[in-house]
Amino acid sequence: MAGGILLLSTGGRPGELRVADAYAKAFAREDAAALYPMLSDDAKARIPFARFAALHRAALATATVTRILTGSPHRVDDRHVDVPVTVRTRVFGTIRATLALAFTGDGDTPGVDWRRNLVFPGIPAGATLSRSVELPPRGTLLTRDGQVLAKGDARTPDPAVADIAVETVGQLGPIPADRLAELTALGVPADAKVGMSGLERALDTKLIGRPGGRLTAGAHLLASRPPRPPKAVRTTIAPSVERAAVAGLAGRLGGVVALDPRSGELLAFAGVAFSGLQPPGSTFKMVTVTGALQDGIVKESDTFPVETAATLEGVQLQNANGESCGGSLANSFAESCNSVFAPLGAKLGAEKLVATAERFGFNHPPNIAGAATSTLPAPDAIGDDLAVGSTAIGQGEVLATPLQMATVAATIGLGGRKPHLTVSIDERTDNTKLKPVVDPSAARTTGRLMLDVVRYGTGAAAAIPGVQVAGKTGTAELQSTQRCTPDPANPESCPDTSDATDTDAWFAAFAPGGTTKRGVRTPRIAVGVLLVRAGAGGDVAAPLARGVILAGLKK
Template identity: 25%
Template sequence: MRYWGFDVSSTRKRWILSIGALAVIACLGAAIYVLMPRQRGPQAVAGTQTSSAQPTMTALQVGDRFLKSLAAQEMVTAASMTSDRDGASRVLTSVKTMLGASKVATAWTNQAAPAADATEVAQQFQISWTLGADQVWTYPSALTMERAAAGWRVRWDPTIVHPKLTPGHSLGVRQPAAASNAVLDRDGKPLDPTAAPLLASAIKNQVQPPGTPAAGRVVLLDKAGAEVENLFGVEAKPTPPVTATLSAATQKAAQAAVDSVPGAAIVVAIQPSTGGILAVAQNAAAGSSPKALNGLYPPGSTFKVVTAAALLDAGKAGIDTVVPCPGRQTIGTRSIKNADFELPDGPLRTAFAQSCNTTFAALAADLSSGSLPAAAAQFGFAADFEIPGISTQTGRVESARGIPEQVENSIGQGTVQASPFGLALMTATVAKGSAVTPRLFTGVDTVVKTGYQGPPAATVKSLRTMMREVVTVGRAKALSKYGAVAGKTGTAQFGDGTRSHGWFAGYRGDVAFAVLVEDAGSAAPAVAVAGTFLEGT
């Protein structure tokens, strides 16, 4: 047979065919191998690339991460790096909740790297917990790093949290017990701050000054929950109650008095012998602004106490000096009139009791321009006090700029201004016979920025006589049934002069007080409120 141009024998032909068949088979095998996927290793996943192994953290790295998690208060994360994830998580989370720290700080004090063949290594650190009132609890602690099959970890032990947190012990927080009856009145009776709204803030601040929350203690407890040891904080001693100068009974009477009239009404009471503020009350119509303590008003004829003192001090008149009291009188360029009455010539004491404007205006016209401010200063109208918790102002009395202003000032009009607090201080000065330093708490001193000296004893004696006659035979005779009351009425014009406030300022025994009824039209409503107050005390 001829093959590709050659003669081939049968035997050779068989060999050629066999070799060709083997070559075809080899080619098919290669093709199959190329098309089939290669066998993967044990970590290979179909459709993914083989990744390199994650490097194992060193003991130092694990320790750093544990302390950083504690500082961040990520307690579950911190527990995951320990030998007892669940047990560590329970303890760490419980301590975090109990302490309620606003900040945690950690720092190594001795972090040793383990030897290459070591299976454990001890390390020391410091931990600080910032607790209430910016108190920082700092102490040393320690932990042990151990090598496990999966790498380094923290060997869990509750003593990591605190060295004394050994089996059978736990941590606890002891808060100071709330004080009962923290504020007492001057008679030792519990005082409800809401009973004196204008003083409530001052009272509360004395019990717990703002910005100083009560601090607790961290303690070690046994299995029964009994305290074993104080770990942090000082055990607070029972705080003695704060004693206010207020009298609950007097405050109640003052509030009832102002609530007895529909118009705006105010009562302030002071104890002359001690300066203790006994009551400060305003009704709803007077509003919530502390006008009782620092609101300034024309004092009207209550200021005749000061004018009388100036006349007595200057020797211009005595209480028995006979003086005229016409119904109207022109003094300089001012026409002064009384409240629709005139009196025959009589003693100064009678003119005072009946509140004769013309008498006092005429006499004051002969005084120097500085006489009234100097006399007013003897009753505290130029004084300046810092009474903890409240802001007060007694009044403003300046030298007159001429006779017309002097005349008006002498009867509590013109530029003269006074607060209910200031008039209560004025009558307290008369009652005591010397300067009075007002205060709101016993044991908490008032800062006297500008003090004053009371009037001469002879002047005080004369004033007491005249103020008593205001009640026995004068304009406040309605108060004669309430005991030995002394004082002075006042009708004070304001605005365009067609409207008037009503005043009564006086004292009985060791209680001096001032009453204001705004826009009352006359002093009569103030006298009525004073009667209600006196009846309740």
């Protein structure tokens, strides 16, 4: 501090050196906003800040900069100061060069006579930074047991897993506009083919390897390095579980996800597992009841009227097919009573309902690259109690993927711990040690309610002898599926156009559930199943999930 006071108070260092020192520090921070005020008036007149900042960002991306270190400036003469700079890059290695600063102005406030070559050290006056880059051969994708899912330019699989490679590997394609900046900074050529879907997208940065090439400033070579191929990536895909998912989907429009909650490993996925955003219907009641239990507005011992519908804001929300249900909380959940859970959601309120959903992962991008974000509106955008009640039963403007609903089930199975998901064996973690995102007691109660769904409720088709399966069905209405009663005087006033294919079928589950003498079981598998316009979740999605769960437990 004393040295700093001396410099400022005595002028012991020339103004150019003081400015150069500050400029060097801001340059190392990649802080264009701090650099720009140090430019001379003439330089600012030549280049507006937006263009100045854009040129610096482009240079950093071109050079694939990961870190900048600057040394002590030293005077060349009265108007020139050199700053030694070390630049570490992803593609070209470490570059050591000089940032040659020229100054104009008098006294203690000289300005940097900025020119475009100052975006990067070592660029001669009048020259510009450019690169030529090439990719190594794309990395090999393996199953968890080492079989080849995709290899070489043709992405050829081993014959033994060719059937599941079609579903899991995904496609390559041109760089999307929304990834151009990210991949340019990694050194990927603009004309490269990159992962667009499936494992190719989820593991794209691992499969690209380290690009190589030449970084030049005009005719001057700043650095060069050959490309380095990536190691083969061993994925978390279990062939037997994947085959069960593909067989269960049977070419229908929908998606299936199976994961191990303990490690976050995705064991299988098929169809629109990552991208199929649809209203989740009553599977969302897992979120609603957890929030209500956590907030203390409902208890496991509570009972409810047996009704066919609930009235909110003067509008009836009917149970599926107008059925009567209610009674205990367990029975209401097992029979998926809208007449219970829509009012319960309205009582919980939009703010707490949304907050609970967000703890489960809604409105946040999943940590599987390329997977769609499941969403619901902000609390103040949902609307009145009717809208909140509709949201609470997975209708309204709620949208979810099978991946998201499998994550909700896994979180409940882990006692409120939201698993960190991965498709790479190297990135699996012990999710049982994570901090809970929702109250563990509430999560355990929801898990018990889910057991009853399969024991005697709407999810009975997912039951497995000797295994306690905890699940939740969903039948999401895409338009009204309720049969109306026509006016006797005008039979055509209410034509019967209802159709089971006006609903999405859902099922989310984990297994095994329940308790042992040692405490609550830790589930080994969680699933999310969606079949678009396929009918009722208990009829078509639950049996599919059963087959996937069986395969996962045998893995």
